Amino acid sequence: MELTFFAPAWGNTLPFDQFCRNVKAAGYDGVEMALPFEEAEKSAILDTLAKHGLQLIGQYFQSFETDLDDHARNYEKYLRHLSAAQPVLINCQTGKDFFTFEQNQRLFELADRISGETGVKIIHETHRxxxxxxxxxxxxxxxxxxxxxxxxxxxxxxxxHESLLENQTEAVQLAIQHTDHIHSRVGHPEGPQVNDPRAPEWAETLNTHLAWWDQVVARHRQSKTALTVTTEFGPATYLPVLPYTQMPVASQWDVNVFMLNLLKNRYSG
Structure with missing residues (x-):
């Protein structure tokens, strides 16, 4: 099994070259990010990634339109734009929770067609x-x-589901069978991100997530297929903040590097 780790560009405030230097030094294999449409800016990003020997996972999150035809047009525009960079894969926050099954199905099938035409793998994120x-x-x-x-x-x-999914075992197991990429953020019943996974009060929650990820890794080891992981703890205010000052309660970078090292050590055998 080939297991590679990606840093999220989400939350980065450093110049991109410095960010990539830090990503490489931390031991990541690449960066997960969206790409701008402005050609010079896009080329500069791709050149910087190449300069530091970093791979790219393309990220699509701009699924904002409520009209399905507008939504599908923009979906295709973004996916073809990302595909042109020939990333390792494209991770999509596809569709809307209020679209019907048939409406979202149209988007999944559009992604399949674009993937077939471009040769770039397109997968879909379990996202609120x-x-x-x-x-x-x-x-x-x-x-x-x-x-x-x-x-x-x-x-x-x-x-x-306001739970650690104790009553969703069948759905979780089916999802694990279909997983090719992990966002290794730790959620909890009252939010999508614990304040700091290093804190002892989150040990049970962290271990529950690790048990799910262990199963994904085991499946890819058995099938000898590639698996990618992005340590996607987000920035403030996704990362909880203190009242009044709005200061984050932990360092996004430090938490993500902790997750990188934890998972590298766990799956190095």
Whole structure:
């Protein structure tokens, strides 16, 4: 099994070259990010990644339009734009939670067509507000559209279902079977991100997530297929902040590097 780790560009405030230097020094293999449409800016990003020997996972999150035709047009525009950079894969926050099954199905099938035409793998994130916002909803999509492959960000489901998914075992197991990429953020019943996974009060929650990720890794080891992981703890105010000062309660960078080293050590055998 080839296991590679990616840093999120989400939350970065440093010049991109310095960010990439830090990413490489920390031991990451690449960066997960969206790409600007302005050609010179896009080329500069791709050149900087190449300069530091970093791979790219393309990220699509701009699924904002409520009209399906407008939504599909922009979805295709963004996916073709990302595909042109030939990333390792594209991670999509596909669809909307209020679209019907048939409306979201149109988007999944559009992604399949673009992937077939470009040769770039396109997978879909389990994300609040999107088509795959809940465990039982995702189970229905996977049963009816088994070609869907997932970015498993199970932290969202913990929040949506206000639990550690004790009663969603069947849906979680099916999702694990379809997972090709992990966002290793730790969620909890009252939010999509614990304030600091290093804190002892989150040990049970962290271990629950690790047990899910262990199963994904085991499946890819058995099938000898590639697996990617982005340590996607987000910045303030996704990262909890103190009242009044709005100071984050932990360092986003430090937490993500902690997750990188934890998972590297756990899966190095």
């Amino acid at each position: 507000g999107k088509a795959l916002f809940a465990a039982h909803i995702t189970r229905d999509y996977l049963q009816k559209l088994p070609q869907i492959r997932l970015t498993l960000d199970i932290s969202h489901w913990c929040n949506v």
